[in-house]
Amino acid sequence: MTNPFQNRASTLNGPATDLVPVTPHNTNDLADVALALYVETGGSLSIVTVKGETRSVTVGDLSILPVGVRRVRNNGTTATGIHAFTVS
Template sequence: MSDPFQNRSLPLSGPARDLIAVTPSDSIDLVDVAVALYVEGGGTVAFVSAGGGSRSVTLPDNAILPVGVRRVDATGTTATGIHALVL
C-alpha cells in the first residue's frame, strides 16, 4: 500500500497523522503534543497548552479544539471521549 505521508513534511494546517485516545491526568503529559483535540461528549476540558498556559474551555459534543495541547488535566475536565490529533 502506498503511503501519501511518506515523503511529505507535515504542516500544522494539514491533516493529522494519527488520533490517540487521551486519559486526563494532572501530572502526565501527552506522549506527543497534540495539534488539536477532538471531544466526543461535550463538557469542560482543562489543559496545558503547547505554550505552557493552563486553560479551560467548555465544548459541545463532537467538537474540535484547534489548539496545541501538552496535557489534559483530570481536575476540571468533564468532557468525555477526548482524542489528541498528532502529527
C-alpha cells in the first residue's frame, strides 16, 4: 500500500493524520492539540481553545467543529462520541 503522507510535512491546511477518541476531563489537556473536533451525538461542548480561552458551544449530531482545541472539559459537555482530528 502506498502512503501519500510518508514524505509530507504536516500542515494545518492539509488533512489530519489521525482521529482520536476524546474523554472529556476538566484539567487534563488532550495528548495532541486537535485541529478540529468531530461529534457523533450533539449537545453542549465546553472546550479550552489553543489560545487558552474556555468556550461553550452547542453542536448538532455528526458535527465538525473546526477550532484548535487543547481540552474538552467534562463540566458543561453533554455531547458524546467526540473525536479529535490530529496531526502527529
